[in-house]
Structures are given as C-alpha cells and as structure tokens.
Amino acid sequence: MFPVYDTVCVMLEKSFSQWSNDDKKDFLNSEKPSPILNVNKTAKVKDKVYIRNFKKSWYSEFAWLCGSYYLNKLFCVPCLIVSVKATVWSKYGFNDFGNVTRALRKHEGSSDHMRCALGFSKLKKNLTTIEDALRENSRLYIKQFNENVQLNRRFMELPIRAVLFLGKQELAFRGHNEETTSINRGNFKELLEAFVSISPVDIQEHYKKIASIFAGNSKTIQNEIIDCIVKCIDEYVENEIKECSFFSIQVDDSTDIAHKSQCSIIIRYVNLEGKLVERFLGFHDVSCSRTSEALFNLVTRCLQNFDYKTKLVGQCFDGASVMSGQLNGLQAKIKEQAPQAVFVHCLAHRMNLVLQQSCNSITKCRIFFATISGLPPFFHHSPKRTNVADSIIGRRIPVSVITRWTSNSKVISFINKEWDSLKQVFTEIINDLTSDQASVRQSDGFLNKFHDFEFVLLVVVFNEIFGMTDILFDTLQKKSFDINLCIKQIKSVQTQLNKKRNEETFKNIFELAASKTSVQTEHRDGRTRVTLSRDQIIERYRVLYFEILDTIPLQITTRFQDMEKLHFTSKFKTYSEKFPTEALSNLKEFYSNTFTDFQRLKNELQLIYSDDQYQNMEPRLLKESLFENRSIFKEAYKLLCLILTIPSTSVSTERSFSCLKRIKSYLRSTMSEDRLTNLAKISIEKELLNELIVSQPFYDDVINKFANLKDRRIALIYKQ
Structure with missing residues (x-):
C-alpha cells in the first residue's frame, strides 16, 4: 500500500x-x-x-x-x-x-x-456535461490544428513547384554562396522567395511565423521533395505497367562527368488509353562490372515487379556496357526467363555508332575513334579555326557543317575526301603567328595523326565499311515495316563484308592508305623502337584488318538474329491481295501465350485487309483508328500494340522524341550528385508530370509522402 x-x-x-x-x-x-x-x-x-x-x-x-x-x-x-x-x-x-x-x-x-x-x-x-465539454474542447482544438495544417500544406506547394520548375528546365538548384547576404542565393532559394512574394497575404504571414523552424529551402528538404515527386511518378508508372498487356525494354549507357558508366533502362508499352509511351526507370552505375551476368541481374531486378517473364516481348541494348562480347550472353539469359523477348536493334541508335562501340574492344580502334570524335569540337569551339578551314575547303563544303556532325561515319567520309585540304588547314593554323596555344597544340596533334599510317589505314577501312552500313541504317529507318526488305538488306551487307575479308582486298586497302602517307618502318615495342620490314608491317596490319572484319559482322549477326521472328510487323497494305499465312504461323510460334484465339485474329485481320480505309495505314495510325472498336477487333488491336511495343518498329513519324537522346543530353549537362536519377526522371517525364498535375491530386500526394518522413517540424496531416 x-x-x-x-x-x-x-x-x-x-x-x-x-x-x-x-x-x-x-x-x-x-x-x-x-x-x-x-x-x-x-x-x-x-x-x-x-x-x-x-x-x-x-x-x-x-x-x-x-x-x-x-x-x-x-x-x-x-x-x-x-x-x-x-x-x-x-x-x-x-x-x-x-x-x-x-x-x-x-x-x-x-x-x-x-x-x-x-x-x-x-x-x-454542470457535472452532467463533462463529456460534452471535453468533446467541445477537443473539437475546437482540432479545428484550430487543421486550420494550421491547411496553411502549412498550401505553403508546401511552393517548394514543390520550385523543384518541378528547376527539374523540368534542367537548371541547377544550388548557388555558390547561399548566405542571406549573397546577391544570388541559388536558383531554388531565389525561386521559392519569388513564389512566396506573389502568394496570398495569409500565406506570406504564415511563412513569416514558421520560417525560423521550417524555411523549406535547405538541401535536405530539396532532396526529400525530389524523392517524393519521383515516388509519385514511379507508383503511377508501376500501376500503368501492371495494367498493360506486354512491354519491351531498352538499355543504353553513357558516361557522366564523374566518368562513371551510367546504364539507363527504359520501358516501352501501350497504355490502357491506347497511347504508346516510353518510361524512364532510372540510371544505374555499372562501372564495377559489365559482364552479362551483372547486367542480367540489374535488368531482372528492375523488372521483377512487372511480371516480365510473361509480359516482356522485346529487348534491345546499346552502349559500351553491352559490347559484342557480352551482348549475346545477356540477351540469351533474358530469353531463358522470358522466351517471348525477341532481341532487336532499336532504330533510335545509329548503326555505325553501334558498330563503332563493338570495335572499342580493339585498342587501336578505340584510340582511332577518340581522335575522330575530337575533330568537330576542334572547329566548333573556335570561329577562327572554322574561318581558316572555310577559306581552304569551304569552296566545296562549308566547314561550319562540321560543328553539327553527330556521326563519326560522316567525319570519316569527310576526312577521306578532303585529306590534303585538311592537312593544309592544320599547317596554316600552326604557321599563323596569331593562333592561340590550344589551336597550335591540337592542330599539331591532328597533323601528326594524318602522317601516321595506322590512322590513315583505319580511315580507309572504316570509310569502306560505314559506306555499306549507312545504306543499311537508312533502309532500317525508312522501311522498318517491310521486314523482308530489311532482312534482305542485312544479308546483303553481311555478304559484302565477308567478301572484303580476303587477301586481295586487304592489299588494295593497304596500298590506298600508303598512297596517302608513307608507311612507318619504326614502331614502338614497349619503350624500345624497333625497325620492321615491309612484310612485317603488312602482317601486323593484316591481323588488325581481319580482326575488324570479324567483329563487325558478328555484331550485325547478333543484333539482327531475331529479325526473322518479326514478319508480322510488315506493312498491312501488302496483305490486301494475299493473306500472310507465313507471318501468322510465325506469330503463333513465338507468341502463343499472348494471343488466345488465332482463328479470331485471322478473321479480324481479313476484315481489316479488305477494307480500303485501313489498307494504307501504318500500324500506329491503324491502332488509333481501331481504339474505339477494340472490343470488336480484340485480337487485332492486341497485335498492333505488340508491333508498336517492340522497339525495332520505332520510326521518326511514330515518336515525337527519342527518350534515349534526352537521357544522354541530360546526363552530359547535370551535376554529379546522388540525386542524378531523380532529377533526370523529373526532366524526362515532364509530360507525364503535367498529366498527373491535371488529373491527379498530385500536390496532396507529394505532401502526404513528405509528411510521413521523419523529423517534420510542421504539421501536415489533418486530424479527424
């Protein structure tokens, strides 16, 4: 007691x-x-x-x-x-x-x-009204509390809007000096202050009260808001993918300013509204391991929530992360899990860039392409250098075009045609007493390369190869729905490349290179210079030549090995006279789990092929035309969605933008911070964000996620 x-x-x-x-x-x-x-x-x-x-x-x-x-x-x-x-x-x-x-x-x-x-x-x-008094006091307290929460939530929209604006415009958030006395405190703080200044008076007064405990402009708050916005995007995309019938993936890579290999994963599908979309899933650091096993684990980890074993119908890869040595193993591992995932070459990628990356495993080729890629910036960064080149070459080709080159095949073709003129340009820049040191140094480096027989030989070799593959790329871009023509062109290029793999062709190329510059007899063996005979020199470059002609056909074979499975993507107008029985059998063989009633599919297709209204339509327009009647053309509509989902069928008229190009552009211009993927996602998915803001309680969703994080200094959740 x-x-x-x-x-x-x-x-x-x-x-x-x-x-x-x-x-x-x-x-x-x-x-x-x-x-x-x-x-x-x-x-x-x-x-x-x-x-x-x-x-x-x-x-x-x-x-x-x-x-x-x-x-x-x-x-x-x-x-x-x-x-x-x-x-x-x-x-x-x-x-x-x-x-x-x-x-x-x-x-x-x-x-x-x-x-x-x-x-x-x-x-x-009045002792009999105890409970009523308590209830009334509680009601008044909750009312006052919720009024404060409403003001807090209205204020929170301002930093969220600031994050969205800077993220969409790909602008830096922070400044060099963010102190109160600084003239420019950084984009985020300045933008937030501007938003507050034009807000209603009650928000301005409320901000003055809470500014000492929650200003909303710290780096931590910025990162948390960015994370919450991206979570809203991810949740929407995840639900959209779960609702779609099938999807394909595109894996690409770039190197950021921290020199880390960043692998990007994009997923492509037709949503329930009948719209073909590409969603960016994120960047992933693959610097440590680029083996097929490591890349396979990365891809499957990203797709594990999307039932990829039954829904994945297409896969394409590009970049140094998936060089030819790993490409075959990677796509084969994915097919073991998802048998319907045909491997295709995405037409957003330039064929010659892909082939160049496959040759990067050869050290001499990697050095060669590094030199080639440096020529356009050499002129782009200096109008004076461009003027010198224009005065010598511009009579035939304006050298200002060089600043817009994005294809190494065009650079190589230009070098091959204007060999002597370019040497004259570099010589004049070196001899000009008004040239700056950088111009002299780089011109001397290029001029030395033009006298290097190995560089000359590779210019001649790749000019021959890219001349053929450029035609193939053009055919794949313009005739992507004519699968028979594409397959024929691929086989033709492979045949031509194989024909060049002989002793006679090599000697002709060797002599052509020798006519442009002298053959060096002295070569480095480690730190020692050794003198080689002409036969030894020929043998050395013969090995290099045959290694290149072994690598490129292998890459083409690997990239287009599943092309035979895509007969059903041919233009429909060719089927009005004769029903494509072979294509239907092909579809039944590879996508038997996707289509439940092939007889109904055949009946629907026959009806479509016989209608003049649909005969000249490409799949994208045909899908849009059939969208309202998709319950009638159930299987045919599903087929059109499948055709558009596979990346190989992507052409310029079907996409207003290239998701991959936007990722690379953003990656080159962004800061090397941990929030790289989230900021990139806000920038890339700006169209989706605009839709969510209009159709969803977007700001409320972001604020609710933000409120559930720890250490919130202001109340953001209403009491009931």
Missing part, C-alpha cells in the same frame, strides 16, 4: 475522460492535490549563495496549480483534465524551481491554458 494517494499519478495512468461519473464528481468536489514537494535548489549570484525552497503559498496564489507527491512535480489541474496535447503542465510535470514564478505566470497567460480553464469551469458548473 502507498502511504499517500496521488491523484495526479492516477490521472496520468488513466485519463480523466475514462473515469466513471462518480469518480469524476468526487474529484471535482474535493480539494486539489497540494503536497509539499521536496525542493533543494541552490543558486550563486556573485559572492552570495541562495537556497530555493518550495512555497505552499504557490497553491493559493495560482488556483489551478496542483502537485504530485511521488513525481515531485507541479501540474495544471485544468490542463490535466481537459487538454488533448501532451505538454509540461498536462503530462510531463514542471520541476524547474529556479524559474517557477515566471513559468507559472507565463502558463497562466497562454491561450492553451485559458481554453482548458474555460472547459474546466464548465465542468464544475
């Missing part, structure tokens, strides 16, 4: 609202708990020592004051009974007896105490 009954301790264990009516009446009619507390507080001011003792007169001076014998703390009776907030005076107890008088007066004048005192007064006047 406790020697003293401590009412305060009882009330803390079981709230007053849960007491029986009799117990409530007994408490309200009895004396308040007024124990003498054990206080031994000493303070030293200058040379004097003061001892603070507990004064029982505090209980009479402040009628609302009570105490706990066992806790040795002071409490407020009205707050203990009425308040729904956990404060010092209602739950934790006050024991700072060095400042007790000031604290008592401060609490007595607070709005929370006044509200609780008013409720307590009503309780004492």
Whole structure:
C-alpha cells in the first residue's frame, strides 16, 4: 500500500475522460492535490549563495496549480483534465524551481491554458456535461490544428513547384554562396522567395511565423521533395505497367562527368488509353562490372515487379556496357526467363555508332575513334579555326557543317575526301603567328595523326565499311515495316563484308592508305623502337584488318538474329491481295501465350485487309483508328500494340522524341550528385508530370509522402 494517494499519478495512468461519473464528481468536489514537494535548489549570484525552497503559498496564489507527491512535480489541474496535447503542465510535470514564478505566470497567460480553464469551469458548473465539454474542447482544438495544417500544406506547394520548375528546365538548384547576404542565393532559394512574394497575404504571414523552424529551402528538404515527386511518378508508372498487356525494354549507357558508366533502362508499352509511351526507370552505375551476368541481374531486378517473364516481348541494348562480347550472353539469359523477348536493334541508335562501340574492344580502334570524335569540337569551339578551314575547303563544303556532325561515319567520309585540304588547314593554323596555344597544340596533334599510317589505314577501312552500313541504317529507318526488305538488306551487307575479308582486298586497302602517307618502318615495342620490314608491317596490319572484319559482322549477326521472328510487323497494305499465312504461323510460334484465339485474329485481320480505309495505314495510325472498336477487333488491336511495343518498329513519324537522346543530353549537362536519377526522371517525364498535375491530386500526394518522413517540424496531416 502507498502511504499517500496521488491523484495526479492516477490521472496520468488513466485519463480523466475514462473515469466513471462518480469518480469524476468526487474529484471535482474535493480539494486539489497540494503536497509539499521536496525542493533543494541552490543558486550563486556573485559572492552570495541562495537556497530555493518550495512555497505552499504557490497553491493559493495560482488556483489551478496542483502537485504530485511521488513525481515531485507541479501540474495544471485544468490542463490535466481537459487538454488533448501532451505538454509540461498536462503530462510531463514542471520541476524547474529556479524559474517557477515566471513559468507559472507565463502558463497562466497562454491561450492553451485559458481554453482548458474555460472547459474546466464548465465542468464544475454542470457535472452532467463533462463529456460534452471535453468533446467541445477537443473539437475546437482540432479545428484550430487543421486550420494550421491547411496553411502549412498550401505553403508546401511552393517548394514543390520550385523543384518541378528547376527539374523540368534542367537548371541547377544550388548557388555558390547561399548566405542571406549573397546577391544570388541559388536558383531554388531565389525561386521559392519569388513564389512566396506573389502568394496570398495569409500565406506570406504564415511563412513569416514558421520560417525560423521550417524555411523549406535547405538541401535536405530539396532532396526529400525530389524523392517524393519521383515516388509519385514511379507508383503511377508501376500501376500503368501492371495494367498493360506486354512491354519491351531498352538499355543504353553513357558516361557522366564523374566518368562513371551510367546504364539507363527504359520501358516501352501501350497504355490502357491506347497511347504508346516510353518510361524512364532510372540510371544505374555499372562501372564495377559489365559482364552479362551483372547486367542480367540489374535488368531482372528492375523488372521483377512487372511480371516480365510473361509480359516482356522485346529487348534491345546499346552502349559500351553491352559490347559484342557480352551482348549475346545477356540477351540469351533474358530469353531463358522470358522466351517471348525477341532481341532487336532499336532504330533510335545509329548503326555505325553501334558498330563503332563493338570495335572499342580493339585498342587501336578505340584510340582511332577518340581522335575522330575530337575533330568537330576542334572547329566548333573556335570561329577562327572554322574561318581558316572555310577559306581552304569551304569552296566545296562549308566547314561550319562540321560543328553539327553527330556521326563519326560522316567525319570519316569527310576526312577521306578532303585529306590534303585538311592537312593544309592544320599547317596554316600552326604557321599563323596569331593562333592561340590550344589551336597550335591540337592542330599539331591532328597533323601528326594524318602522317601516321595506322590512322590513315583505319580511315580507309572504316570509310569502306560505314559506306555499306549507312545504306543499311537508312533502309532500317525508312522501311522498318517491310521486314523482308530489311532482312534482305542485312544479308546483303553481311555478304559484302565477308567478301572484303580476303587477301586481295586487304592489299588494295593497304596500298590506298600508303598512297596517302608513307608507311612507318619504326614502331614502338614497349619503350624500345624497333625497325620492321615491309612484310612485317603488312602482317601486323593484316591481323588488325581481319580482326575488324570479324567483329563487325558478328555484331550485325547478333543484333539482327531475331529479325526473322518479326514478319508480322510488315506493312498491312501488302496483305490486301494475299493473306500472310507465313507471318501468322510465325506469330503463333513465338507468341502463343499472348494471343488466345488465332482463328479470331485471322478473321479480324481479313476484315481489316479488305477494307480500303485501313489498307494504307501504318500500324500506329491503324491502332488509333481501331481504339474505339477494340472490343470488336480484340485480337487485332492486341497485335498492333505488340508491333508498336517492340522497339525495332520505332520510326521518326511514330515518336515525337527519342527518350534515349534526352537521357544522354541530360546526363552530359547535370551535376554529379546522388540525386542524378531523380532529377533526370523529373526532366524526362515532364509530360507525364503535367498529366498527373491535371488529373491527379498530385500536390496532396507529394505532401502526404513528405509528411510521413521523419523529423517534420510542421504539421501536415489533418486530424479527424
């Protein structure tokens, strides 16, 4: 048994609202708990020592004051009974007896105490309305709380809008000096201040009140808002993918400014609204391992929530991460899990760029293409260099065109045609006394390359190869739906490349290169220079030549090995005279799990082929035309969605933009921070973001996610 009954301790264990009516009446009619507390507080001011003792007169001076014998703390009776907030005076107890008088007066004048005192007064006047008084006090508190939450949420829209604006425009968030005294505190802080300044007056006043505890412009807040926005995008995309019938993936890579190989994954599908979309799933660092096993694990990890084993119908890869040495193994591993995932060459990629990347495994080729890619920037970065070139070459080809080149095959073709003129350009820049050091240094480097027989030989070799593959690329771009023609052109290029793999062709190319510059007989073997005979030189470059002609056909074979499976993507107008039985059989063989009724599919296609309205339509337009009647043409509509989903059928008229190009462009211009993927996703998916803002409670969703993070200093969730 406790020697003293401590009412305060009882009330803390079981709230007053849960007491029986009799117990409530007994408490309200009895004396308040007024124990003498054990206080031994000493303070030293200058040379004097003061001892603070507990004064029982505090209980009479402040009628609302009570105490706990066992806790040795002071409490407020009205707050203990009425308040729904956990404060010092209602739950934790006050024991700072060095400042007790000031604290008592401060609490007595607070709005929370006044509200609780008013409720307590009503309780004492009418004991039968205790529960109503408590409920009313709680209602008033919740109303006031929710009004504050509403202001907080309205303010939170401002930093969210700032993040969206900067992310969509691909602008930097932070400045070099973000101090208050700085003229430019960074784009985010300046933009947020501008948004606040044009906000309604109540938001401006509210911001002044909360600015000291939550300004909303710190780097942490920025990152958290970015994360919440991206989570909303990811949730929408994930639901969209789960609802679609099938999808394909595109894997590409670029190197960011930190020289890390960033692998990007894009997923492509037709959504329930009949719209062909490409969604960016993110960047992934693949610098540590580019093996087929590592890339396979990465891809399957990204697709594990999307039922990829039955829905994945197409796959395409590009970039150094999936060079020819790993390409075959990677796509084969995916096919083991998803047998319907045909491997295709995405027409967003230039054929010669793909072939160049396949040759990067050959060191001499990698050095060669690094030199080639440096020529357009050499002229682009200096109008003076361009003027020199224009004065010599511009009579035939304006050299300003060089600054717009994106294809190394065009650069190689230009070098091959203007060999002597370019040497003259570099010589004139070197001899010009007004040329800057960078121009002289780079011109000397290019001129040395033009006298290097190995460089000359590779110019001749790749000019021959790219001349053929450029024609193939043009055919694949313009005739992508004529699969028979594409297959014929691919086989033709492979045959031509194989014909060039012989001794006679090599000697002709060798002599052509020798006519442009002299053959060096001295070569480095480590740090030592050795002199080789002509036969030894020929043998050395023969090995290089045959290695190139082994690599490129292998890459073409690997990239187009599944082309035979795509007969069903041919233009429909060719089927009006003769039904494509072979294509239907091909479809049945590879996509038997996708189509449930092939007889119905055949009947629907026959009806479409016989209608003049549909005969000249390409699949994209035909799909849009059949969208309203997709319940009638159920299987045919599914086939059109499949055709558009596979990346090989992508042509310029079917996409207003290239997702891959936007990723690469953004990656080159962004900062090397951890939020790279999230910022890229905001930039790339700006069209989707605009749709979500219009059709969804987007800002509320972002704020709710933000509110559920830890350490929120302002209330953002309404009380019920």
